[in-house]
Amino acid sequence: MYHFSVCGSKTPNGVELEELPVSCAAMYTSSEHLLKSDIVLSVMKKYLRKDMQTESSYEDRKCKIRRLEITDKSKGFIELLRQLTVCDSLSDKEFEDRFHELASQGDDHIICVIEDDSTGKIIATGSVFIEKKFIRNCGKVGHIEDVVVDSSARGLHLGKKVIQFLTEHAESVGCYKVILDCSAENRAFYEKCGFKQKEIQMVKYFT
Numbered sequence: 001m002y003h004f005s006v007c008g009s010k011t012p013n014g015v016e017l018e019e020l021p022v023s024c025a026a027m028y029t030s031s032e033h034l035l036k037s038d039i040v041l042s043v044m045k046k047y048l049r050k051d052m053q054t055e056s057s058y059e060d061r062k063c064k065i066r067r068l069e070i071t072d073k074s075k076g077f078i079e080l081l082r083q084l085t086v087c088d089s090l091s092d093k094e095f096e097d098r099f100h101e102l103a104s105q106g107d108d109h110i111i112c113v114i115e116d117d118s119t120g121k122i123i124a125t126g127s128v129f130i131e132k133k134f135i136r137n138c139g140k141v142g143h144i145e146d147v148v149v150d151s152s153a154r155g156l157h158l159g160k161k162v163i164q165f166l167t168e169h170a171e172s173v174g175c176y177k178v179i180l181d182c183s184a185e186n187r188a189f190y191e192k193c194g195f196k197q198k199e200i201q202m203v204k205y206f207t
């Protein structure tokens with residue numbers, strides 16, 4: 001496993017921080033953390049690399065990136081997570097309880113999804129939680145987790161889109177860096193997202 005981080009003055013696609021627009025956080029609605037995805041899409045399009053704006057990828061599929069909504073359980077969100085790791089079936093109540101628990105953390109823990117408008121299915125997701133520290137002048141670190149793209153939609157730059165969204169969120173709430181762990185086979189993907197390898201991962205499982 002590798003440990004990646006992004007820090008410094010540029011976003012993964014090379015945009016200087018000073019050039020960034022008002023943070024996406026300002027576009028979030030207050031209830032249930034819904035996102036005005038059309039607005040976010042227009043902002044994101046402006047900052048995407050030109051080759052990511054081609055008709056064959058994001059635009060053509062009419063996909064929206066937004067925060068997780070409570071109705072996404074019925075749109076294949078859990079099945080998508082199963083493509084990443086073990087994810088047992090959840091009752092609606094279990095899902096809703098966890099959803100509200102996470103939602104209560106506001107901007108400190110967000111899950112984003114990409115929905116394919118043509119099928120109504122969730123085809124990509126990822127999350128970031130914000131760790132508040134004493135070091136670095138009470139600095140904050142973003143931890144990216146649970147990134148997965150549906151097997152039928154890989155290679156369309158949706159994974160990159162998810163990472164960009166999560167990274168920009170971490171920047172917008174004042175993180176000085178964002179980090180994640182990944183397998184060796186995904187190292188090149190994260191490098192293309194602007195991350196670099198740093199240190200190693202240690203783990204101790206309890207179950």
Ligand SMILES: CC(C)(COP(=O)(O)OP(=O)(O)OC[C@H]1O[C@@H](n2cnc3c(N)ncnc32)[C@H](O)[C@@H]1OP(=O)(O)O)[C@@H](O)C(=O)NCCC(=O)NCCS
Binds near residue numbers: 157
């Ligand atoms: C890893 C994953 C999220 C990548 O998503 P994706 O949408 O297919 O990736 P993208 O299309 O956004 O790829 C972005 C760039 O990385 C490259 N890339 C993607 N996966 C790669 C890999 N495994 N090895 C080398 N390059 C890779 C793409 O070719 C693309 O390059 P380009 O910008 O030059 O065109 C996806 O393959 C996946 O869900 N895998 C299974 C779950 C998983 O392993 N999640 C990661 C947990 S850490």
